[in-house]
Amino acid sequence: MSFVVPMGDDVQPISLEELQKLKQIAERARKNVIRMLFYDQTIHVGSSLSSVEILTLLLSRARRDSRDPLNRDWIILSKGHAAPALYAILAEMGVIPKDELWKIQDINGLLQGHPETFIPGVDMSTGSLGQGLSFGGGIAMGIKMKGGNGKVFVIMGDGEQDEGQVWEAATHIAARKLDNVIGFIELNGYQLDGSVDEIKPKSYLREVWSAIGWNVLKADGHDITSLNAAIGEAVKSGKPSVILCNTLRGKGFPPIENTKKQRSSPDDARKYLVNA
């Protein structure tokens, strides 16, 4: 399965069977992110749970196995603090050993607090916000230059849109018409210190991205079918596309869902996992 289709064709819709499989991966990954709280209480659980479905869909459908940098897809987790979700899904897919999940942020473990390229399945070392879109743009340019068909997916947060570099990259990618870039902005409404609305409202995102020259799409960021349909639209558009994804911070974990809280106690995690 892949997001690459002949010109004018639709990205293949998700069959019920595939959807069921992806939902199971997402659910197991969600639980494993919460389970990580037993081992480390400083991980960004809230932001990770906001990204689970997006990452599940991308990691399962994108072409990841090629050694050819030009004809594979790239997944850049620009909001690197959602690393636990990335790791949990990579473990579901057998890319990294599941045991490593329980050593998250351990100095002797593989999995650092933010993505590092020495971890299998990680395409860019991130953690400092605002840098993923530029990197993705560079990859997309390299691919175009040499006639490859790889696509570049960049996952950003709504708080991340504060970074000036995002706009340097957005205007640059639009100017070069890099239609192999597909960005995601998770509109979960929170950034580190509080709600996005209180700190710097982002109601302008649709208009500004569109004015710059991007194809702006919308999706339910927790609905795999909705996300896949938006990617389909993006692929057909012939423009760089950005998908504004409605998500919830802490999605599915009641103690923190839709709050600015990133984390909860191991006890809360235990209660949730027993009942789930």
Place this chain on the structure above:
Amino acid sequence: MMQENISSMREVFGKLLASLGEKYEDLVVLTADVGDSTRASYFRERFPKRYFNVGISEQDLVDFAAGMAVTGVRPLVVNFGMFLMRAWEQIRNTIARMNLDVKFLVTHTGYSDSGDGSSHQVLEDVSLMRVLPNFKVVIPADPYDVMRSLEVVVREKGPLYYRMGRDYSPVVTKDFSYEFRIGQSAVLKEGEDLTIVGAGVVLWDAMQAAQELERMGINTAVINLLSVKPIEKDFGVLRQEDGESGYRRGAQCLRWHRFSGGGGLGQALSS
């Protein structure tokens, strides 16, 4: 004292860059709207499809180059030293951390752009770039050093900071036949009593000072520290044939540089 044979460092650089583009087809050049001022424009004229002006956006410049590097081309980022420092964090968090094969070839460093004033003069860059893991730092003394080192630098694997001036570049190394390699310095003048170690255009002044010192009876060596990082033991200048180095270990050492003391060349030497 008159300075003779002054030619422009960036002119020599720009012409060489274009000729390297001919030789190495995987090279791409990126700049943040200073293509004319840095003479990267000479590359643009020859290879417009391999030349990327990203606009006045240095942070994007660095990470865009990083992205290109993972697709198998070799990016050369050409910019003013000062304005590249705006993106030091991007260099640290993406280029150095991922150990990417991206070269930073900068001009207008030190006081070489004296006319534009302090906003354009970077004295801190050597300190800032030396401390980055995986990075190498090379500083040519004059246009002849650019000619002997630029291709070596471009062929070197991994991230590297190459520090040039603008036009001011009195000739220092024209009459020397040494070849450049990473890690190695060059002895410009032998001496027993005092060793002056310098990097960049100040070596012209260092050579003048050494002549003055000779007249005062102080036998002075001058070392051109092209490779500020790494520095090989004994500057990598021990002569094969007689085991002599041209300077005496333990002689009084004087550092000469046109970048700030803390963390810069002085620190490099003492560590």
